[in-house]
Amino acid sequence: DTEVTQTPKHLVMGMTNKKSLKCEQHMGHRAMYWYKQKAKKPPELMFVYSYEKLSINESVPSRFSPECPNSSLLNLHLHALQPEDSALYLCASSHNTMASGAFTDTQYFGPGTRLTVL
Amino acid sequence: SQQGEEDPQALSIQEGENATMNCSYKTSINNLQWYRQNSGRGLVHLILIRSNEREKHSGRLRVTLDTSKKSSSLLITASRAADTASYFCARTSYDKVIFGPGTSLSVIP
Numbered sequence: 001d002t003e004v005t006q007t008p009k010h011l012v013m014g015m016t017n018k019k020s021l022k023c024e025q026h027m028g029h030r031a032m033y034w035y036k037q038k039a040k041k042p043p044e045l046m047f048v049y050s051y052e053k054l055s056i057n058e059s060v061p062s063r064f065s066p067e068c069p070n071s072s073l074l075n076l077h078l079h080a081l082q083p084e085d086s087a088l089y090l091c092a093s094s095h096n097t098m099a100s101g102a103f104t105d106t107q108y109f110g111p112g113t114r115l116t117v118l
Numbered sequence: 119s120q121q122g123e124e125d126p127q128a129l130s131i132q133e134g135e136n137a138t139m140n141c142s143y144k145t146s147i148n149n150l151q152w153y154r155q156n157s158g159r160g161l162v163h164l165i166l167i168r169s170n171e172r173e174k175h176s177g178r179l180r181v182t183l184d185t186s187k188k189s190s191s192l193l194i195t196a197s198r199a200a201d202t203a204s205y206f207c208a209r210t211s212y213d214k215v216i217f218g219p220g221t222s223l224s225v226i227p
Contacts, residue, residue: 004160006160041219042206042217042218042219042220043161043206043217044217045215088158090160090161092161106151106163106166107151107161107163107208107215108163109153109160109161109162109163110160111159111160112158112159112160114158
C-alpha cells in the first residue's frame with residue numbers, strides 16, 4: 001500500500017466552528033507532514049512529526065493544532081479559522097530513517113482537503 | 119527569495135515536443151526533488167537527484183543538477199496531453215524542504 005489518504009475531500013466551515021482533518025498512511029513511514037497550499041502557489045510546510053513527536057512547527061497560528069495519535073495517523077484540528085485560511089491542505093509522509101534524516105527522503109502526498117472558511 | 123526560482127512560470131507546447139523546466143536555488147542542498155501536481159490534487163513524486171549526482175533518468179524524464187550554478191532542469195521528452203500539470207522542484211536539506219514557485223505546463227493535443 002503506497003497510498004496516503006485524507007479525509008474529508010472538501011470542508012466548508014464557519015469561523016466559529018471546530019473541525020478536524022485526518023490523514024492516514026500504512027507504508028510504515030515515521031515522518032508525517034502538513035502543508036498548506038493556496039491557489040497557484042507552491043505548498044508551504046506547516047508541521048512535521050518524526051516518530052510521533054512534533055519536530056517542526058513553522059510558526060503556524062495556534063488556531064491550527066496538529067496531533068499524531070500513532071505512527072499511521074495524523075490529524076489537524078481547526079478552530080476559529082479566518083477566511084484567509086481557505087486553501088488546499090496536504091498531508092505527506094516519508095521514511096525518515098535515522099540515517100537519512102527528515103527531509104532527504106521522497107515524500108508521498110495525499111490528495112488533499114479543500115478547505116473553505118466562510 | 120528563499121524559494122529560488124523556476125522558469126518558465128508557464129509553458130505551452132504541442133504533443134510530441136520536449137518540455138524543459140529549470141529550477142534555481144540559493145542555499146546548499148542534500149538533494150533536489152521534482153514533483154508533479156494535477157489541478158487541485160496532491161503532488162506526485164517524479165524523481166530525486168542527490169547533491170553528488172549530475173544526471174538521472176526515469177522513463178521520459180531527465181533531470182540534471184549543477185551544484186556550482188545552484189540549478190537543476192527537468193526535461194520531459196515526447197510530451198503527452200496527460201503531462202499537463204504543474205511541476206515543482208523541492209530543495210531539501212536536513213531541516214528544511216522548500217518548494218519552488220512551479221512551472222505550469224500545458225501540452226496541446
